[in-house]
Amino acid sequence: MSILVVGSVAFDSVKTPFGEKEKVLGGSATYFSVAASFFSDVRVVAVVGEDFGRDEEQVFIERAVDISDMERIDGQRSFHWKGAYGYDLNTATTLDTQLNVFADFKPKLSSAARSCPYLFLGNIQPSLQIEVREQVRAKLVAADTMNYWIDNMPEELAEMLKHIDILIINDTEARELAGEANLIRAARRILTMGPRRLVVKRGEYGAASFTDDSYFATPAYPLEDVFDPTGAGDSFAGGFMGYLAAANASDEATVRRAVIYGSVMASFNVEEFGCERMRRLTYEEISGRIRALRSVTHFEEADMPRRAGAVL
Amino acid sequence: MSILVVGSVAFDSVKTPFGEKEKVLGGSATYFSVAASFFSDVRVVAVVGEDFGRDEEQVFIERAVDISDMERIDGQRSFHWKGAYGYDLNTATTLDTQLNVFADFKPKLSSAARSCPYLFLGNIQPSLQIEVREQVRAKLVAADTMNYWIDNMPEELAEMLKHIDILIINDTEARELAGEANLIRAARRILTMGPRRLVVKRGEYGAASFTDDSYFATPAYPLEDVFDPTGAGDSFAGGFMGYLAAANASDEATVRRAVIYGSVMASFNVEEFGCERMRRLTYEEISGRIRALRSVTHFEEADMPRRAGAVL
Numbered sequence: 001m002s003i004l005v006v007g008s009v010a011f012d013s014v015k016t017p018f019g020e021k022e023k024v025l026g027g028s029a030t031y032f033s034v035a036a037s038f039f040s041d042v043r044v045v046a047v048v049g050e051d052f053g054r055d056e057e058q059v060f061i062e063r064a065v066d067i068s069d070m071e072r073i074d075g076q077r078s079f080h081w082k083g084a085y086g087y088d089l090n091t092a093t094t095l096d097t098q099l100n101v102f103a104d105f106k107p108k109l110s111s112a113a114r115s116c117p118y119l120f121l122g123n124i125q126p127s128l129q130i131e132v133r134e135q136v137r138a139k140l141v142a143a144d145t146m147n148y149w150i151d152n153m154p155e156e157l158a159e160m161l162k163h164i165d166i167l168i169i170n171d172t173e174a175r176e177l178a179g180e181a182n183l184i185r186a187a188r189r190i191l192t193m194g195p196r197r198l199v200v201k202r203g204e205y206g207a208a209s210f211t212d213d214s215y216f217a218t219p220a221y222p223l224e225d226v227f228d229p230t231g232a233g234d235s236f237a238g239g240f241m242g243y244l245a246a247a248n249a250s251d252e253a254t255v256r257r258a259v260i261y262g263s264v265m266a267s268f269n270v271e272e273f274g275c276e277r278m279r280r281l282t283y284e285e286i287s288g289r290i291r292a293l294r295s296v297t298h299f300e301e302a303d304m305p306r307r308a309g310a311v312l
Numbered sequence: 313m314s315i316l317v318v319g320s321v322a323f324d325s326v327k328t329p330f331g332e333k334e335k336v337l338g339g340s341a342t343y344f345s346v347a348a349s350f351f352s353d354v355r356v357v358a359v360v361g362e363d364f365g366r367d368e369e370q371v372f373i374e375r376a377v378d379i380s381d382m383e384r385i386d387g388q389r390s391f392h393w394k395g396a397y398g399y400d401l402n403t404a405t406t407l408d409t410q411l412n413v414f415a416d417f418k419p420k421l422s423s424a425a426r427s428c429p430y431l432f433l434g435n436i437q438p439s440l441q442i443e444v445r446e447q448v449r450a451k452l453v454a455a456d457t458m459n460y461w462i463d464n465m466p467e468e469l470a471e472m473l474k475h476i477d478i479l480i481i482n483d484t485e486a487r488e489l490a491g492e493a494n495l496i497r498a499a500r501r502i503l504t505m506g507p508r509r510l511v512v513k514r515g516e517y518g519a520a521s522f523t524d525d526s527y528f529a530t531p532a533y534p535l536e537d538v539f540d541p542t543g544a545g546d547s548f549a550g551g552f553m554g555y556l557a558a559a560n561a562s563d564e565a566t567v568r569r570a571v572i573y574g575s576v577m578a579s580f581n582v583e584e585f586g587c588e589r590m591r592r593l594t595y596e597e598i599s600g601r602i603r604a605l606r607s608v609t610h611f612e613e614a615d616m617p618r619r620a621g622a623v624l
Binding site: 039064184185188202208215216217218260290297301302 | 352608
């Protein structure tokens with residue numbers, strides 16, 4: 001089944017403790033679509049400037065990502081984000097944001113885009129997410145958001161949440177959105193806001209999935225070398241939605257596997273700048289980490305030892 | 313098999329966002345021994361003052377914890393810790409520490425104590441841990457420590473680490489001890505310092521176990537109501553060691569189950585002040601959470617969906 005993703009296609013300038021790089025192809029729709037492309041057909045709705053050239057296009061073409069709904073505006077530049085990470089790599093400091101073409105982004109959807117059965121609303125302004133959502137006859141809609149929209153556009157965001165099936169955010173965002181420090185309580189509250197499922201990305205601690213009557217959690221794939229965390233959340237979402245669309249199902253068992261696929265795609269993505277690691281990723285590497293992640297949490301059942309003879 | 317634990321038996325005054333209580337029976341040896349007592353015989357080596365009365369003694373007696381090696385000093389008061397937790401409940405702020413009898417603690421071990429096959433060195437000064445370790449002919453020795461000893465007695469601590477099999481600390485301590493922000497790298501480094509296994513407590517994110525050639529991780533049991541985190545680490549260690557001693561084994565499969573038992577005991581302990589929740593805990597409740605924690609991480613294997621027809 002085909003997935004439509006709306007989000008940013010951007011150039012990032014990233015500094016980590018391990019190196020820095022200018023003008024890396026990034027953006028939520030980029031990371032998402034490259035990750036999802038391993039499992040499903042993907043179409044991207046986005047806007048780029050004239051600095052989006054052959055090299056950038058090639059990243060999508062080689063992964064057979066459909067960019068016919070990607071708008072290119074001459075005389076303007078693409079969205080540009082500049083950020084830095086400290087040693088803990090959990091939080092990015094934004095140094096500069098240039099919206100450029102993104103400032104006036106009005107998603108234009110082709111007829112093919114509007115009939116995609118799976119839709120992912122990347123982290124953009126909630127009103128744009130709603131606009132896209134209304135145009136697509138999708139059977140399953142997932143969305144991301146961020147603290148900026150939670151703080152500054154809570155009403156738009158609340159409206160957006162009413163129109164999606166799955167919300168995929170990180171744990172800080174979940175606590176903030178719910179106004180609740182305990183993540184389990186936060187999840188319960190968010191599930192009253194619209195989505196029937198909440199998927200929480202927890203960085204080095206893994207990921208979790210909540211519905212009213214289910215809870216699944218996985219640790220992260222154990223990485224010694226996290227090089228650049230940019231795009232981890234979007235490559236997670238891409239692996240997750242790519243798996244669901246390929247399975248064409250969203251029952252609990254399928255979703256659990258999708259969370260594992262998302263975790264594994266994110267684990268590869270953070271090993272290099274931009275999409276570089278995903279561009280040369282093989283199915284064998286993916287299945288190796290799926291197996292490894294399974295064995296990380298595996299334990300055999302055994303009878304409980306009850307202490308004999310104690311005065312209890 | 314019998315476990316010997318050396319550590320503090322203390323009175324805590326605790327304030328959390330949900331309430332506060334004065335003079336709660338606490339201390340590492342208390343939480344540890346009560347948790348371990350569900351699975352194994354336990355003896356406590358500790359020192360208390362004359363304020364340790366019948367009510368406190370009763371907590372150990374009802375769990376059949378052997379306190380014949382617990383020294384009681386007349387005319388002095390027990391160790392007293394006063395602390396507070398904010399809404400995130402992850403970090404305690406110490407408001408007051410009165411060492412009292414603990415200032416001159418010289419552990420005195422009976423012959424029975426010295427022949428315990430399992431030994432847990434609770435979080436006390438590393439030189440005392442070494443002193444106890446040298447007197448006990450244990451087949452398996454585990455220890456805890458904290459940032460205070462890492463900062464102020466690094467050489468004593470380094471010596472202590474050479475004489476134990478398993479180090480059980482939290483993730484902040486692991487990063488600090490190794491001088492390494494990445495936990496997987498930190499674990500690798502710590503495993504060169506003496507212990508052959510590192511068990512890392514990650515609070516709401518669960519726990520993990522590392523050896524040179526194995527990695528196991530579990531999410532935490534999902535709790536909506538964490539009331540008082542005091543003693544979580546020690547009740548984890550008690551459940552963990554209690555399980556190992558009951559199984560009388562420390563192979564990878566047994567250790568994985570022990571981590572699950574530790575996690576479950578900690579999950580109960582944080583539901584009320586002091587040991588109150590553990591005092592009325594049943595085996596049925598424990599096995600219920602063991603099963604639940606197993607299902608949290610469970611997912612069925614399935615073939616990987618490989619996308620057909622893509623130009624890859």
